[in-house]
Amino acid sequence: MELETDNIIAHHVDDDSPKRTGTWVSASAHIITAVIGSGVLSLSWAFAQLGWIAGLVSLVLFSAINWYTSILLADCCRDPASGTRCSCYMDAVKYNLGGINTKFCGIAQYVNLVGTTIGYSITSAISMAAIKRSGCFHEEGHAAGCHVKNNMFIIIFGVTEIILSQIPNFNELSWLSVVAAVMSFAYSCIGLGLSIAKVAGGSHPKTSMTGTTIEVDVTKWQKIWSCFEALGDIAFAYAFSTVLDTLKSNPPENEAMKKATVVGVSITTFFYILCGALGYAAFGNAAPGNFLTGFGLYEPYWLIDFANMCIIVHLVGAYQVFCQPVFNKVEDWCLNQWPNNNFIKESRPIKLPLVGECTFSTFRLAWRTAYVIMTTVVAMALPFFNGILGLLGALSFWPLTVYFPIQMHISKENIRPFCWKWIWLNIVVVVCLIISLLAAAGSIAVILKDLYTYKPFTSVS
Template sequence: MGENGAAKGYQQAAFATMDVSLEHGNGGGGKCYDDDGRPKRTGTLWTASAHIVTAVIGSGVLSLAWAIGQLGWVAGPIVMLLFSFVTYYTSTLLADCYRSGDPVTGKRNYNYMDAVHAYLGEFAASPPPRRQLYFTLLISSHVTGGVKVNLCGLIQYTNLFGVAIGYTIASSISMMAIRRSDCFHEKGHKNPCHASSTPYMIIFGIVEIFISQIPDFDQIWWLSIVAAVMSFTYSSIGLSLGVVQVVQNRGFKGSLTGISVGAVSPMKKVWHSLQAFGDIAFAYSFSNVLIEIQDTIRAPPPSEAKVMKKASLVSIITTTLFYMLCGCMGYAAFGDNAPSNLLTGFGFYDPFWLLDVANAAIVIHLVGAYQVFCQPLFAFFEKLASARWPESSFITREISLPLGYKLSLFRVVWRTAFVMLTTLISMLMPFFNDVVGLLGSLGFWPLTVYFPVEMYIVQKRIPRWSTQWVCLQTLSMACLVISVAAAIGSVAGIVTDLEVYRPFKSES
C-alpha cells in the first residue's frame, strides 16, 4: 500500500464508525438501536467501574512497595496521591469529550482518536512530513489538527501494544512464581529452584489467542468483572501478608527518604527514583481506553459523561486505597529490601498455598486486562483493513457459528499474529519493573494529561493566557517533565538489564 493509500485507509478507518447507522439500515433510536443506529448499549456504572478497575488495578500494584522504597515514606505516598488526583481530574475532562456538542444528544466519539479529531482538528489530507512527527511538536500550539490526531493514534496504539507485552511478562512471572513456591516448599528456601519464563509466556499467549477472538469490547464485560474480582483477591492477599510481616517485625521498616546512598550508588538512586515515578504512573494508566469504555454505557438519561465520571471516581478512590495499603504495607514489611514484585519477589514464602492462590489470581486478572487494553487496538486495525479493502472476502466475510458467534478469518489470522508478536517480544525482554516504568512514563503525559487538557480548552473555549488556561498548561508541562524523567530512568534500567541478559535463557 502506497503512502497516499495508507493515509486514505487511515482516515477511512477512523471515520468508519460514523456511518454505522447505514450498516443497520436504521437512522437511530428505536427499541433495538441507539441514536446512532448501533445496537443498544447496555453498560452501567458498575460494568464501567469493572472495566476501569480491570485496567487500573493491574500488575502495576505489585511494584508499588518497591517504588515507595525508592522515594521513602514522605515522597512515596504524596506522589501516589498526586497521580491519583491528576488521573481523576483529567478523566473527567476526557469523559465530557465522548459527545461533541450537546452532552446528551451530540455526536458520539467512539474512540480516543475520534474525540481528538472532533475537538482538535481535521485529519491531514496526506501523511504529514516526517519532520512534523517529532515529539517536541506535540506541545507546540502551531501543530495542525491532523498531526495531533495522527500522533494521538500512534501514541495510543503503541502504548496499548506495549501494555500487552508488559502483561505477558507479568503473567509469566506469576506462573513461574507458583512453580518456584512449590519447589521451595518441597526442597527448602536455600534451593535455587531455577525456572525459565519462556514456557509460561507461550502458555499465556495460547490462552490469549483463543480469548482474543471475542469480537467486540462490549462483549467482554463478564471477563472484566472476573478480572476485577481477581485483582481485589491478590491485592488483599498481598496486603494481608504485609500486615502479618509487620507484626512479626514488631514495627515498620523503611525511612523517610527511601533507600539511602551508600546502599546503592548516587546514580542508581537517581535512576531508581525516576523509575519509581514511571511505575506509579503505569499503575494509574487507563485513559487510553476510557472513551472505549464509555462507549459501552447505555444511552441517557443520565448522560454517559455523568455515569463515566462516577465510575472513574469510584474506581480511582478504590484503587488508590488499595495502592496505598499494598504499597505502604509492603514497604513497611521489607523496608529498603522491598522486592520489585511484591508477590513474586519472594519476600514472602509461607503459606505457600496462599501465594499460589494470589499468583493464580494475578494470571486470571491479566488474561482479562490484556483484552481490555487490546480490544480497541484490534477494532482500529480491523476497521482500517475493511476501509482499505472493502471488496476482499477474506477481510469482510464472517462465518456464522452456533450460539450466535460469527467467525472472521481475517480476525483469526490478524489477532493470532498480534498475540504471537507480543509473546515473542516478551521473551526477548522479560524485565518486569523496567518495562512497567517505561510504559507508564511514555503513556501518562500524552494520553492522560495533554490531549484531555487540550480538548477541554477547545470545548470550553478557554481564552489563551487566561488564568484557567495558564493553570491547565502548567499542569500539562509539569506532567511532561515527570514523564520524560521517568522514561529516562526506565531506559537506564533496561540498558543495565540487557548487559547481562541472554534471550530465551532467563532464569530466576
C-alpha cells in the same frame, strides 16, 4: 478515559450504540476494577525507591491529576458542534481538537495497547514461574535457589491467547470481565493481607524517609534512575484513560461520570496507599519488584500460589481486552483497502462450545496469530517487569491522561491564550510532560542496564 454516553437533551444527535443504562455507582465500580490490577504489584518497590515521603506524595499527586483531568474529560464526551455522542476517546479528540491531534491520539492509544499486551505476557509468565518456585521453596527450604526459566511459561500464555484471539465476538463475553475483576481484587487483597501479617508478626526491615540509601543499597545513579522508574510504575498503576462506561442520560452523563471519578479515584488511592505503605513496611528497602513473585513472602505457599493463579487468570482476559481494539482496527483497515480480496473478506460460520455460532476467517487466523507471536517474542526478548511497567506508564500518562483532556477543555471552553487559567493549565501540561520524560528515561536506563548482563531469550525467575 474512553467515554460512551447517552443523550443529555432531546435534540442531541446520537449514534447507533446500544442504550446506556449505567449509573455513577456502576461507573465507580468500573473505574475501581479497571485501575486495581497488575500495577499494584510494584507499588511496594516504588515506595522502596522513593521513601515514605516521596512515595505518599507521588501517589496522592498522581491521583489528584487523574481526578482533575478526568473531570475535564467528562465534559468533552460530545461533539461541541452537533451534540453527537463520542463513541470513543479518539472521537472526542477529533471533535474537540481535530487535525494532527487525532493522529497523535491514535498513535498514543495503540502504542499503549500493544505495549500493555507485551507487559501482560511478561507478568503472567513470572506468576506461572512463581507457582512452580513456591512449591520448590516449600519442599527444599527458603535457601534453595529454585530458579525457573520463563520462556516456556511465556509460550504457554501466548498459545492460550492465540486460541482466545480467534473468537470474533470476544467483547460480547461479558462474564470474562467479571471474572477478571474478581481476580484482580483477590490477588491485590491477598498481597495486602500477607504484608499486614508479616508486619504484625514482628518483621521490621529497614525503611527510611528517602527510601534506598546511596552507597549502601544502591549507587548514586541507580538511585536516580530507580526513582524515575518508580514514578512510571505509579503512573501505570493509575492508568485508566481507556476505561469505557455506559452511562444513562438522567442525570446528565458528565455529572454522573464526575461523581464516579471522585468515588473511584478516592477508593483506589486509599487502597494503593495501603498496598504501597504496608508492602514497604513488610519488605523495607529490599522490596521486590513484584511483591507476589519476589519471594519476600514464602508462606502460606498455597495462598501465594492462589494469588498468582488469580494474576494469570486476570491477565489472560485482560490481554484480550487490550488486543481486541488492535485486531479490529487492522482488520477494518485491510477490508477498506482491499474490499474485493477473497482472503480478507471471506468467512464461514462455525459453532464453538461456550461461545456459540461465530465466523471463521483465514485472514483473521493468520493476522491475530502473527500479532500474538510478535508480543510473545518481544516478551521473551525483554522480560523486564518493572522497566516495562514504568515505560508503559510514562508513555501513556502524559498524552492520554493529561495533554488531551486539558487541551480539549481549553478548546471547548474557548479559554483565551495567556489568560491566568490558560497559563496554569499549560503549566500542568508541561510539568507532567517533564515527569513522564523522566519516568521514561529512568525505565529505559534500567532496561539498558539489565541488557548488559542479560542474554535474550534466557530469562530466569
